[in-house]
Amino acid sequence: MKYLNEIKRMLEEYTGRELSAWHMPGHKRKPVFPGFWEEMFRYDVTEVPGTDDLHHASGAIRRSQEEAAGVYGADFSHYLVGGSTAGILASIGAATKLWREKRKTRKAPTFLVASNCHKSVWNGLRLVGAKTIPVTPAEDPVYGPVLSDELLRVLSEKIEDSDQVAGCILTSPTYAGVISPLGELHAVLEVYGIPMIVDEAHGAHLPFCKDPALESGVSCSAEYVVQSLHKTLPALTQTAILHVNGEKEADEAVTEQLAVFESSSPSYILMLSAEQAVAWADRHREELMAYPDRMREFREELSKELKHLELVKHPGSQDPSRLMLQVGRGTEVSEESRLLLTGTGMAAWLERETGVVAELAGSREVILLSSVCDEEEDLRQLKDALLRLDEEIGGAEETKESEKSEEFEEAEDTSASEDDITEVLTGPGPAVQAPLLRVGDFVQRDIYVYPPGVPILRSGERVTESALKRLEEERAAGRRIYGL
DSSP states (O other): OOOOOHHHHHHHHHHTSOOOOOSSOTTTTOOOSSTTHHHHHHHOOOSSTTSOOGGGOOSHHHHHHHHHHHHHTOSEEEEESSHHHHHHHHHHHHHHHHHHHHHTOOSOOEEEEETTOOHHHHHHHHHTTOEEEEEOOSSOTTTOOOOHHHHHHHHHHHOSOGGGEEEEEEESSOTTOEEOOHHHHHHHHHHHTOOEEEEOTTOTTHHHHOOTTSOOTTTTTOSEEEEEHHHHSSOOTTOEEEEEOSOHHHHHHHHHHHHHHSOSSOOHHHHHHHHHHHHHHHHTHHHHHHHHHHHHHHHHHHHHHOSSEEEOOOSSEEOTTEEEEEEOTTOOOOGGGGGGGSHHHHHHHHHHHHOOOOSEEOSSOEEEEOOTTOOHHHHHHHHHHHHHHHHHHHHHHHHOOOOOOHHHHHHHHTOOOSSOEEEEEOSSSOOEEEEEEOTTOBOSSOBEETTTOOOSBOTTOBOOHHHHHHHHHHHHTTOOEEOO
């Protein structure tokens, strides 16, 4: 069976020639630094004859992307060296371009947007001057799925003319691994003639799992599907892939937009990493197909032994590689140990006491990410660490005594008042409390915590009581709030 190797072969052939480099990059492919830099610099070439050009691919890069599309089952695929952000911006730009050409208008497009979309989605929509209509996730506003009933409600109650809608943008899986029923949602949108953009940044592995419960936007022929290869497959950070399904004009529009939103000097090292990650997944399909059941078994065993922690389950399908934990509602600890109930407190304890570093530490939850590269010993060590944390929480509940760490004290000092979010300002005089947000205020920029990067308040919105309460929880847990 033929596997992806075009970019690697191109780089090996080109660097094998005895050529004198009087062009970029500045290291001139010489061993300037010792160690791994030598090999990296050797393959770090630029757009010269014999290397192809990502933005005008006609040789090895074009063939590699065509093979990647075949591996995933998409009509067209594009390697991204600017992460999923570049793919999301390009997809929004392409959908807008095609909508304007079809309607012969320069008016602002309208997009249906899941309210738990990443900040890059909202940035992209601002760039095209879009009007937005929110689609609310079920149960949890950040981690929950979007269900077809809600989409149908929005279409029937909020949309007078579907011709004014340039696209619908959804996040699946969410940061917690919750998967929306993309097949159902796409079928609804097809009836209205609305293309679907799926931010599938956390799901590059899903098409290889062949599990009906783990539905990918690629398998349901969504028009644009953006995946971060580095999040769940063995690839360098910043590598991603954009899949396009539909007519060639849709692919041409995306290609044009990628030239706008990505560097004009894309890294061949990142392109090589993207190609090799897809090739690896293609070669390891059996492992990827077995992986969901392996993780479900791990989750089941872990759940049986946990007494105070619980694995959170949201409606919709769940990618078992994501472990979202929070303290059970019935658990109480002493005032001295209360920060151990927060996600930041649990994450700090895990890193300090067991060396386990969490992906996300929220105000209440902690999220840990597994991948197919985790071995049985890795899972055993994680289970031991989580059981130790569970026992620590139980001990705090029973004895009502525990020492706070410096991290916890710092988190407590930044807690907000009940009325507004405040910040201590110091100057020549005494420190004063300066109010930053009150209910009813307009905000002038997105306000969010990262990760997951989902705005709690978006630019132009009024501050609500629920948003303020959420910000208070995040501040009290010691999380940094961006945009204030």
